Amino acid sequence: MQFQANIKRWWPALAIFLPMLACAQAQVAASSPEMVVRQALLAASPGLKIDSITPAPLPGFHQVIARGRMVYVRDDGRYMFDGRLVALAAPARDLSQPAWSAFRRQQLATIPAADRIIFAPVKPRYRVTVFTDVTCGFCRELHRHIAEINQLGIEVDYVAWPREGLLTTAGRPTPVATEMDDVWCATDRKATYEAALMRAEAPPAAHCASPVQRQYAVGTRIGVSGTPTIIAEDGRELGGYLAPQALLQALRNSGGGGR
Incomplete structure (x- = not known):
């Protein structure tokens, strides 16, 4: 229940298993995975400002940055998880960081000297x-x-x-x-x-x-x-x-x- 509370805190209309995504998924079944993910999230949280959607290092998922947070959404738009994606093969690596770093660089570049x-x-x-x-x-x-x-x-x-x-x-x-x-x-x-x-x-x-x-x-x-x-x-x-x-x-x- 704490996980659900956290999700609701930063994406207020987005609940733990995104129950509204099934409807959105049916509407965009023929679209690209990125479009499926985007429309599923917008169906669950209308007005959500999505900054980035890119393929995730985890097969079958896209990583999404919105409102200062990163989440992972399955390509069919049915499930989402929040947290770091870590590769356990030695040495263990946080696979979320390269995307975050690239996004930060892109955003900071918009602030001139x-x-x-x-x-x-x-x-x-x-x-x-x-x-x-x-x-x-x-x-x-x-x-x-x-x-x-x-x-x-x-x-x-x-x-x-x-x-x-x-x-x-x-x-x-x-x-x-x-x-x-x-x-x-x-x-x-x-x-x-x-x-x-x-x-x-x-x-x-x-x-x-x-x-x-x-x-x-x-x-x-x-x-x-x-x-x-x-x-x-x-x-x-x-x-x-x-x-x-x-x-x-x-x-x-x-x-x-x-x-």
Whole structure:
């Protein structure tokens, strides 16, 4: 029952064995497996925004990314399971990760350098994208070590992910989203970000075509659920706060897009 509760939490209309899929499957029997999977999911959860459907490493299934989650749906649209797909042949491998990494790379590529807050050494060996929030304690601790991180050859690209979300229940911008809009619209974005993050100085009100909403949407699509979230250049999620040497080791272990 816990599994069913989890499914309902993130795809509210989608139940454990997708009982509505039989009807959808009959309607699309002559279609491609991808279309069968897509229409079956939409029949079970109308309005579901599906970001990716690709053949799974598991024969007879497709892997689906939607709302920051990955699931596996049988090609006939009758069954779905949620979780990692692991190959047990030694060494054991998480087969879900290559698709996630590719999807993260594709999504992060939509955020131009001009919309990021970048702290970089002269000749970076690695680059990470960090989803950040100016009210986040662990983001503050990470940035406290930014000089050391840069000295290790790591470029840090900050993008915005307000932890409170973008809108209150009343439909107004959340305070942190407003503050981050002001940071990202500031003339000196780096200095304003550091003042807001490290000294809790409210940024002056500023107005521009703020990229915060778009960055938040990208983070949500790739499964960001808190800050900081660190993504390597190869698309691997390295975790949350990492001390400088631990971050360097994680990048080396992952491949990390070293140059």
